[in-house]
Amino acid sequence: DQQVKQNSPSLSVQEGRISILNCDYTNSMFDYFLWYKKYPAEGPTFLISISSIKDKNEDGRFTVFLNKSAKHLSLHIVPSQPGDSAVYFCAASDRNAGNMLTFGGGTRLMVKP
């Protein structure tokens, strides 16, 4: 039973355009959500997070939106750059239950020059 899902295994975007990565979750106890960027054979790099009390958090080119009623979050990258090409994982945690992360399956983003 996958509690966190990223339904798009891959996404291709032109440089300068917006990249939108989506993530759905089923566990209503999750109250903290994170996005990580990962290259092969490396550990995930933290990008941005959002608490369940917010619906939007922005950091530079990265914005995360949270729709609690739909149990859906998305990561917007604008403008997209070739260096953004990587696998992006969304993760969720229940801060009252130990804070361990549950990861989605990942979405491979390819930004074409």
Place this chain on the structure above:
Amino acid sequence: GAVVSQHPSWVICKSGTSVKIECRSLDFQATTMFWYRQFPKQSLMLMATSNEGSKATYEQGVEKDKFLINHASLTLSTLTVTSAHPEDSSFYICSAGAATGAGQVGDTQYFGPGTRLTVL
């Protein structure tokens, strides 16, 4: 800040041997660290939660006698894969969140660079 290191970055060993992987938080204290495993083209799966000064908590299906975890200090957790077999070959990653006081783990976890284990 919030740097997590892992050592070694890769290891090749013979079947039946034991391998120890270290995870260190370099610039913060971590009362709790987490160990994940990633198989090729798959997501990260939580193996266990490592608690400083107490026993680790293992996820369902993870053999605690095979994957020994020791959290000896606030900056070091070790994962020992005992009697490794080829099916244990994987990418092992640790993460840590900064302690925010009152035993609480920081909301954001930072990951080490990972350790590639290949068992021949």
